[in-house]
Amino acid sequence: MIWTETGPTRSKARFFENRRLLSLVLAGALVWSVASIDWGAGVVHTGGARALKDFVLALFPPELSPAFLRIALIASWQTVAYAVASITLAVIIGLPLGVVASGTLAQSSRSRIAAVAGVRFLLAAMRSIHELVWAVLFVTAFGLSSLTIILAIAIPYAGILGRIYSDLFNDVPEEPLRALRSAGASPLRVFLYGRLPIMLGDLLSYSFYRFECAIRAAAIMSFVGIRGLGYEIQLSLNDLLFSEVWTLLLFLVALVLLVDYWSTRVRRSLAT
Amino acid sequence: MIGRKNTLREIAAGPGRITFARVSLYGFLLLAAISWGYILFGANSGFADLVSERAWSNAWEFVRELVGWDTGARPAYLQADRWIETGKLAYRTLAMSVLAIGFAGIGVFLTFVPAARNVSDGSLGGRPSFAGGALYHALRVVFAVTRAVPELVWALVIVFFLSPGILPGAVALGLHNYGIVGRLSAEIVENMDPGPARALRASGAGNIQMLFYGILPQAMPQFITYLLYRWEVVIRTTVVVGFVSAGGLGREFRLSLSFFQFTELALIILWYLILVVAVDLLSAWLRRVVRD
Numbered sequence: 001m002i003w004t005e006t007g008p009t010r011s012k013a014r015f016f017e018n019r020r021l022l023s024l025v026l027a028g029a030l031v032w033s034v035a036s037i038d039w040g041a042g043v044v045h046t047g048g049a050r051a052l053k054d055f056v057l058a059l060f061p062p063e064l065s066p067a068f069l070r071i072a073l074i075a076s077w078q079t080v081a082y083a084v085a086s087i088t089l090a091v092i093i094g095l096p097l098g099v100v101a102s103g104t105l106a107q108s109s110r111s112r113i114a115a116v117a118g119v120r121f122l123l124a125a126m127r128s129i130h131e132l133v134w135a136v137l138f139v140t141a142f143g144l145s146s147l148t149i150i151l152a153i154a155i156p157y158a159g160i161l162g163r164i165y166s167d168l169f170n171d172v173p174e175e176p177l178r179a180l181r182s183a184g185a186s187p188l189r190v191f192l193y194g195r196l197p198i199m200l201g202d203l204l205s206y207s208f209y210r211f212e213c214a215i216r217a218a219a220i221m222s223f224v225g226i227r228g229l230g231y232e233i234q235l236s237l238n239d240l241l242f243s244e245v246w247t248l249l250l251f252l253v254a255l256v257l258l259v260d261y262w263s264t265r266v267r268r269s270l271a272t
Numbered sequence: 273m274i275g276r277k278n279t280l281r282e283i284a285a286g287p288g289r290i291t292f293a294r295v296s297l298y299g300f301l302l303l304a305a306i307s308w309g310y311i312l313f314g315a316n317s318g319f320a321d322l323v324s325e326r327a328w329s330n331a332w333e334f335v336r337e338l339v340g341w342d343t344g345a346r347p348a349y350l351q352a353d354r355w356i357e358t359g360k361l362a363y364r365t366l367a368m369s370v371l372a373i374g375f376a377g378i379g380v381f382l383t384f385v386p387a388a389r390n391v392s393d394g395s396l397g398g399r400p401s402f403a404g405g406a407l408y409h410a411l412r413v414v415f416a417v418t419r420a421v422p423e424l425v426w427a428l429v430i431v432f433f434l435s436p437g438i439l440p441g442a443v444a445l446g447l448h449n450y451g452i453v454g455r456l457s458a459e460i461v462e463n464m465d466p467g468p469a470r471a472l473r474a475s476g477a478g479n480i481q482m483l484f485y486g487i488l489p490q491a492m493p494q495f496i497t498y499l500l501y502r503w504e505v506v507i508r509t510t511v512v513v514g515f516v517s518a519g520g521l522g523r524e525f526r527l528s529l530s531f532f533q534f535t536e537l538a539l540i541i542l543w544y545l546i547l548v549v550a551v552d553l554l555s556a557w558l559r560r561v562v563r564d
Contacts, residue, residue: 018561018562018564021561022496022558022561022562025558029370029374030371032370033367033370033371033374034371034374036363036364036367036371037437037438037439037442038437038438038439043435043439044433044435045432045434045435048432048433048434048435049433051433052432055429055433080307081306081307081310081311082311084300084303084304084307085307085311088304088308128508128545128548128549129508129544130508130509130512132424132512132515133511133525133541133544136525136529137334140334141330141334141335142327142330142331143327143330146312146314147311150311216421217422219422219425220422220424220425220512223424223515230422230425233425233428234428237429237432245429249421249425252420252421252425253416253417253421255420256416256419256420257416257420262296265292265296266292266293266296268292270293
């Protein structure tokens with residue numbers, strides 16, 4: 001494999017040493033994982049090849065009857081509603097936690113270290129459990145309802161957003177902040193007029209990406225019984241109606257592309 | 273002194289101008305209001321249930337059962353043989369995550385260069401061709417479809433074709449991550465400094481030489497870094513994919529839940545957290561190696 005040397009100060013010998021080590025580790029990991037597949041049982045089902053052919057051919061054409069498109073549209077709306085509600089809650093929880101975790105507001109160094117460590121640990125704990133695992137645990141504990149599901153998505157997403165926000169706030173170049181400080185601005189003002197506006201584009205673009213992920217998360221919440229695209233996909237799969245499955249998958253693709261396009265347009269509009 | 277409202281407005285647009293960003297902000301707020309309305313006032317919102325005393329006593333009961341408090345039997349997480357038994361599943365789960373990233377990585381490595389616009393339209397110095405343009409659009413569509421469909425849905429589809437085990441789960445995770453890393457890697461090429469590649473082309477390098485000396489050296493570190501970041505995500509999702517593809521910790525998680533073996537469930541969550549922390553540390557170390 002070919003690498004570039006990133007730092008001019010890096011010694012050539014160390015660089016080659018690392019490159020070889022890394023290639024070895026990656027190749028070794030791959031070999032190990034392939035070896036741990038259970039090859040004996042046969043990789044493909046009996047009839048699996050035919051099922052695959054049926055599935056691929058079902059794309060031409062997907063199910064496009066008005067009645068089914070109506071079902072797909074309603075399911076898409078349900079998925080979007082859950083995603084929007086979850087991501088708003090995640091931003092509301094994640095933004096203040098991210099600000100604290102960045103440690104940019106605290107004045108004395110001791111309170112700063114305690115706040116940063118505590119909140120960083122909290123964020124890590126929130127995001128280390130997958131949203132569907134949260135959902136299964138919450139549903140077992142509290143029973144199934146829309147709000148349990150939204151909490152189950154919002155908690156890990158707030159953990160991820162908080163961490164990324166805090167990293168972004170820390171990545172602001174020093175010079176403009178120093179200028180603000182020397183003009184007598186308090187840490188809060190430095191944050192509001194310095195860090196926040198400078199990083200606004202990146203904050204938005206990452207939040208949009210998480211919104212896109214939230215759409216997928218909302219779709220898979222069908223596993224704990226929530227209506228939406230995932231639910232309809234499961235129903236159609238159970239009936240082996242692959243062309244219906246494709247229609248629903250294409251709706252999911254359209255939603256994701258729409259969010260992606262929206263995000264690009266917003267960023268371009270902010271840049272000008 | 274500048275007012276806060278004024279500054280933020282100036283950031284979002286020139287003062288008073290109607291921009292796409294501002295319309296989007298109001299649009300999103302409206303969408304959020306409608307969504308919350310739909311959820312809170314629609315069927316079984318469950319807000320009343322969630323704050324009811326019964327829900328909290330149920331939740332407390334569940335926590336007690338997870339910990340195995342005065343149930344009589346010794347909780348699973350205090351039995352060495354249960355640790356070993358579930359440890360084997362954790363090992364298979366780890367293998368599934370590595371396999372998934374391996375599939376995604378090999379797939380992306382083979383396809384990300386033609387999926388970059390500056391390669392296909394010749395702005396890196398090549399000659400644009402119809403085939404190159406068609407390949408670019410086809411790959412972008414494949415990235416979009418594989419990325420938009422969640423791992424779990426891929427897994428549901430794939431268990432129709434592949435025998436249960438870690439392989440269907442790894443293929444499902446690999447497909448989804450192929451779309452994500454593929455798109456990111458194509459963007460690395462699009463955003464890279466065109467200087468070295470153009471200089472190579474100008475001095476008469478062929479396509480293969482361009483690839484190995486002009487594009488890959490710049491793109492590889494970032495590509496590996498993305499793969500490692502995705503690995504951290506994949507290890508969290510592996511358990512979830514195991515729910516349907518019958519491999520590793522996920523299957524055991526579902527079984528324990530349906531048999532109400534809650535201390536067993538606690539043990540599986542412990543193993544899950546161990547895997548997550550271990551992969552995060554390992555990935556951070558490897559990323560440092562890539563950077564240095």
